[in-house]
Amino acid sequence: MKILVVGEQPLTIEQVVAVAQNQCQVALPTSQQWQSLIQRGADFLDQLLEEEGVIYGVTTGYGDSCLVEIPSHQVHELPLHLSRFHGCGLGQNLDLVTARAVVVTRLCSLARGYSGVSLALLERLVWMLNENIIPVIPSEGSVGASGDLTPLSYIAGALVGERDVYQKKPNQIVPIAQVYAEYQLDALVLRPKEGLALMNGTAVMTAIACLNYKKAEQISLVSSLVTAMNVLALEGNPSHFDEVLFAQKPHQGQQNIAAQLRDWLNSEVQTEHQSPRLQDRYSLRCAPHVIGVYEDSKIWLRQFIENELNSSNDNPLIDPVNLRVLHGGHFYGGHIAQAMDSLKIMIANIADLMDRQLAQLVDHKMNHGLPRNLTGSSQERLPLNHGFKAVQIGVSAWTAEALKQTIAASIFSRSTECHNQDKVSMGTIAARDASRVILLTEQVMAALCCAAVQAIQLRGLSEQLGEVLTQFQHWVLESFTFVEEDRALQHDLQRLVDRFEQFELLNPLDQRLKWN
The missing domain is CATH 1.10.275.10 (Fumarase/aspartase (N-terminal domain))
Incomplete structure (x- = not known):
């Protein structure tokens, strides 16, 4: 090792x-x-x-x-x-x-x-x-x-x-x-x-924050990949990610997401299938604007977390150079609290974005010709099969719970220990809340991975994807099988969630696809 x-x-x-x-x-x-x-x-x-x-x-x-x-x-x-x-x-x-x-x-x-x-x-x-x-x-x-x-x-x-x-x-x-x-x-x-x-x-809150940061990176990446797949599946308009358009709003992270989408959608599929619509719904058109909030915040989130990580944060400190005892308050976890309260809002917003994309995919009134609920059944078996109907309900539930968790923990300071600790950070609770939001969002992402691949296969586009989306589709298909006849999808979804939790997508798949 x-x-x-x-x-x-x-x-x-x-x-x-x-x-x-x-x-x-x-x-x-x-x-x-x-x-x-x-x-x-x-x-x-x-x-x-x-x-x-x-x-x-x-x-x-x-x-x-x-x-x-x-x-x-x-x-x-x-x-x-x-x-x-x-x-x-x-x-x-x-x-x-x-x-x-x-x-x-x-x-x-x-x-x-x-x-x-x-x-x-x-x-x-x-x-x-x-x-x-x-x-x-x-x-x-x-x-x-x-x-x-x-x-x-x-x-x-x-x-x-x-x-x-x-x-x-x-x-x-x-x-x-x-x-x-x-x-x-x-x-x-x-x-x-x-x-x-x-x-x-502050070791507990900071350790959780480190893990949360890397999982959030993964969620940002996967949500961008899923968005690209869904633009194709919904016959969306890739011109929404135009370079000149995004140059006019200079948020670097947001621009990076748009650039990724342009790159991943730059395939024969797009030259052969031009969208008839001027504007897609917000959950496609504004995906860089939603995901980009996290991407632009990564700089200060990393700074807050790594500064705390590399600090002496107990009390009192013992100065071994000048031989002094320094009484202070470096145990206060305010920076981690702020980082985690902010992170959970950003990630819950991505869950909400994915929830809205799935709603488009399963609804025959707005999925532009895809089967109801993304069922892959034959015409004869169509009345019996309901595809991703229940998955969409589950995604709605997980998203709602994630959004419910986003109230800031740091504002709930409690006076404790005979009013000696009369203003506290709640940083560990904020970090734990963020972990819960991230897990719920990973569940949402698992469902969207399956649904996006199902939709791409229903469109017959699997062989026409660019290199990165092809690799991503293969990654999803290691845990998910195309749904023809209704079946329980719990284990497919859980396998994907487990792979998120094990950081499998970040290492080494992101290096192979040059996503960093």
């Missing part, structure tokens, strides 16, 4: 996804400069403890309890108590891929050297990732400041020999104590500040 070194260079969204997918192993830097930086932070904390300095979360209680002084002989027990009393997460557990993303995201922050943690802690996190021994993390219980305290407590808990972990496989959950016994390893004893460093940060 390739090895990703975490600690000296900033990570990208793609690198987090690669680790999450277990496509590479991780390592810490071997340079003396980096190792000295880590050691200086830990040594400085020890020095302060010897001098009986007051350090939040080290010699004091947490949050509103910061005025409670911890006796020196109990300081070393404090991190363990922090991990234990935060063990109250509920809800569905994060899947193995997401949990791996969380671990590498937290490692990235701590390995910057401004959290005062030991090399031993960082090495144990690396061991977890490389051995695929990953904490089981409940998804609910974070308000996004002081970071993801409760879900991240499950990493701290696993390090100290408590809680459960995924062992190698997503369906194999065992107590971490059992794993340590098998590997003949001792549980980690957290040093002062290490419990707080592990838990008081």
Whole structure:
């Protein structure tokens, strides 16, 4: 496997996804400069403890309890108590891929050297990732400041020999104590500040945001491909994507979508089948304008997510250069909250666009000669068969639920923890909402992939597609078979959704088709 070194260079969204997918192993830097930086932070904390300095979360209680002084002989027990009393997460557990993303995201922050943690802690996190021994993390219980305290407590808990972990496989959950016994390893004893460093940060929301960003890229790509197929199937007018036309509205992402559509529709099909209509309905004509909102937002979305990923976001920070303790609020997840609240609106709009395209495809009053509900049955069997009728209802339901999820989570700040955390980001809830919108949209996309290919085959255009659309059709047909007689389509749809979730389309199919 390739090895990703975490600690000296900033990570990208793609690198987090690669680790999450277990496509590479991780390592810490071997340079003396980096190792000295880590050691200086830990040594400085020890020095302060010897001098009986007051350090939040080290010699004091947490949050509103910061005025409670911890006796020196109990300081070393404090991190363990922090991990234990935060063990109250509920809800569905994060899947193995997401949990791996969380671990590498937290490692990235701590390995910057401004959290005062030991090399031993960082090495144990690396061991977890490389051995695929990953904490089981409940998804609910974070308000996004002081970071993801409760879900991240499950990493701290696993390090100290408590809680459960995924062992190698997503369906194999065992107590971490059992794993340590098998590997003949001792549980980690957290040093002062290490419990707080592990838990008081934005790793959960940021990890989910990284995965969401890549899935959104895939949705944008597939929706553009489906739109091209549907322009052909509905005998649409490709001049809606004219280069001169789009030059007059200089949104670069929107222009890129129009350029893709022009390229993919530049085939013999278009020269032989000119549309008789001046203007198509908005869901075809304005597709670049809908999809382009996400494409134009990718720049700032990536900036927000990767800046957060490569930040030291716990509190307090330990400055190993100037030897200072810096109390602040970097655990606040406002940028991720804004990114995810915005992303879910963009993606739900794409789901709505696809829903409207499917409505055209199945309705004989506006599909320009395609069979009712895209049925592929013979004329004799036509009265019995209903093709994609129920699929269209399902798409409408999934789209409606996606749209319902788009209310901003970040505006629902709650005052918590005795009003110490009196303004919080809700970043983790925003990220989870975005994940739900993305999954619902993937379900919509799966249906549209099947319907678009069915329509192309009904038109007899399969052999006349350009190179990219031909490749895309083949990709869909790996999971979907032309519907002649009515049959349950659940498994066809689920196979496509699963392939979206596994990032199959993004790697390596997009490289072969030069979609980047």
